[in-house]
Amino acid sequence: MKQHLIVLDLDGTLLTDEKVISAKTKRILQKAMAAGHQVMIATGRPYRASGIYYEELELTTPIVNFNGAFVHHPSDARWGVHHSPISxxxxxxxxxxxxxxxxxxxxxxxxxxxxxxxxxxxxxxxxxxxxxxxxxxxxxxxxxxxxxxxxxxxxxxxxxxxxxxxxxxxxxxxxxxxxxxxxxxxxxxxSGMNKAVGLDRVAKSLDIPRERIIAFGDEDNDLEMIEYAGVGVAMDNAIDSLKSIANEITSSNNADGIAELLADRLKL
Structure with a gap:
């Protein structure tokens, strides 16, 4: 299977309501990476509040923080830092x-x-x-x-x-x-900053086309990202406006929705 880019919002998506990654979801994401797929985080959080999950998953990709206003690679300074602040x-x-x-x-x-x-x-x-x-x-x-x-x-x-x-x-x-x-x-x-802007930058650097991007989200700051991805996935706990534009709806963040969809779609 061709390489896919899996994009994960944190709160209400990757994280349960207890703010942890479930064992099943972590296991499936690790299987996806072992199969050659790329996994990244796209969040509204700053890096200091998302790095713990980046490290837990042992990611090797750039990360989108502040809804696209700050994009960098935590372990590869050569990738560059893209910071778009407010005046x-x-x-x-x-x-x-x-x-x-x-x-x-x-x-x-x-x-x-x-x-x-x-x-x-x-x-x-x-x-x-x-x-x-x-x-x-x-x-x-x-x-x-x-x-x-x-x-x-x-x-x-x-x-x-x-x-x-x-x-x-x-x-x-x-x-x-x-x-x-x-x-x-x-x-x-x-103005103009959103997760899709950061995702586009990362996907191009990895040479992965939009049709092979699977993005998961639950809130209105995920709208552009879900629309941009080839497969935009709304969690069952997502807001209605996100569900209305998503390609697929999976189980909630508390019911291993990410693992459920990836295991089926990527044959993990």
Whole structure:
């Protein structure tokens, strides 16, 4: 069988709800790699929060982080680093405008460094995963480099208003998506960045055509990737809009959906 590229989202896809890779899924992915197929991760997480799974699977491929805004090869610096951050001027404008709305906090990440607009112990505990350098204080004063991404945490009833404002004022500079419960967050990256952009870069470097890409996802930040892949697979726990464009739907992240589909399609 010709070489395929298997692309894995993390949360809600590769990882169970306990944030682990099941033994069955790990075994099937290892069999796929032994058979000559390539396996990669494409996630909204920063590398510091995804490297543990990269290492657990013993991957040898580039990784897509921050939904395509940061793509690199953890074990081969010669592959290159592709970083597409948001303009610092735009960040300052966004933060300035947010003070016209009710919001809880803003977080900016410059690769693996974290900047938090206002002190929030609960939020800090989440972003300390991977032991990053954390700076707390008004982003307009403390953030000095173009960030890879931003997160706006706001009351659920205010999220649509902020979302509409960003669409109206900053549509040409940034793309943004909404997270659901329990964190009502707007995630911002540079305009044009998504997982499909990073995946395209990796697939071309591996010389694997789109028709031999099998990509798995569950959320709206997977939409472009699932549409791009030759075989776009939605998990059973995926949002309806992803299921509607997927080529196939497999079992949930808690029921070894990745292993189930790969074992059948790749004869593992």
């Amino acid at each position: 610092l001027n735009v960040v300052h404008e966004v933060v300035e405008s947010l003070h016209d709305f009710d919001f809880y906090n803003v977080v900016a990440e410059v690769k693996d460094d974290v900047y938090v607009h206002q002190h929030d112990e609960k939020l800090l505990n989440i972003f300390k995963f991977g032991d990053p350098e954390v700076t707390v204080g008004d982003l307009r004063n403390y953030l000095k480099a173009d960030p890879t991404s931003m997160l706006i945490h706001a009351p659920v009833e205010k999220v649509p208003l902020i979302h509409d404002h960003l669409n109206a004022v900053h549509a040409e500079a940034i793309d943004h998506r909404r997270w659901g419960a329990p964190w009502h967050v707007i995630e911002i990256v540079r």
